[in-house]
Amino acid sequence: MSRRHRRRKPMAQINVVPYIDVMLVLLVIFLVTAPLLKQGVKVDLPRVPSKPVxxxxxxxxxxxxxxxxxxxxxxxxxxxxxxxxxxxLRRIVGEVLSKNPKTQVYVRGDSHVSYGKVVEAMGILQQAGAEKVGLVTEPPAANSQR
Structure with a gap:
């Protein structure tokens, strides 16, 4: 009673299914976490046509x-x-500009805030040492007619 042992022939192919599974899991994780990483202050910027800086x-x-x-x-x-x-605000901006005076400075003002508050921010930036201050806007929507 001799029992023959069949030897399996070694596979010369790489099984990529586990790698695809891992990649799909990572893709789902990144898709879920990407919106959570965007932080900021909600501001309704004015919509005006302008050139990008x-x-x-x-x-x-x-x-x-x-x-x-x-x-x-x-x-x-x-x-x-x-x-x-x-x-x-004056103290923080002054510290940043004292370390690097060539730092670009921008003001993002909500379209519903009074003009005086945006001008106040610009005055504070000037007192803190900012030589040039840019204003941030959004381009108008393509389908809006103003």
């Missing part, structure tokens, strides 16, 4: 946001600060 800076610009309630926020990169008063 060319950025040749090596670091992200400093953006001061004035929301609809007239509260100031500062961000450099993606994460905005907590609500600030005028003195704290």
């Amino acid at each position: 060319s950025s040749q800076a090596t670091q992200p610009p400093l953006t001061v946001t004035v929301n609809a309630q007239g509260i100031f926020f500062v961000s450099q990169g993606a994460n905005p600060t907590q609500p600030l008063d005028a003195a704290a």
Whole structure:
């Protein structure tokens, strides 16, 4: 009673199914978490036709946001600060500009905030040492007729 052992022939192919499963799981994770990573202050920017600003800076610009309630926020990169008063805004912007005076500075003013609050922000930036201040707007919608 000899029992013959069949030897399986070795497979020369790579089983890629586990790799595809892992990639699909990662894709789902990134699709779910991507909207959560976007942080910021909700601002309804005015819609006006304008040219985009060319950025040749090596670091992200400093953006001061004035929301609809007239509260100031500062961000450099993606994460905005907590609500600030005028003195704290002046201090933070002054510190950033003292480290790098060539930092580009922009103001994002909500279209529903009073003009005086945006001008106040620009005055604070000038006192803090900003030589040039840009205003951020959104292009008008293609289908809107104003």
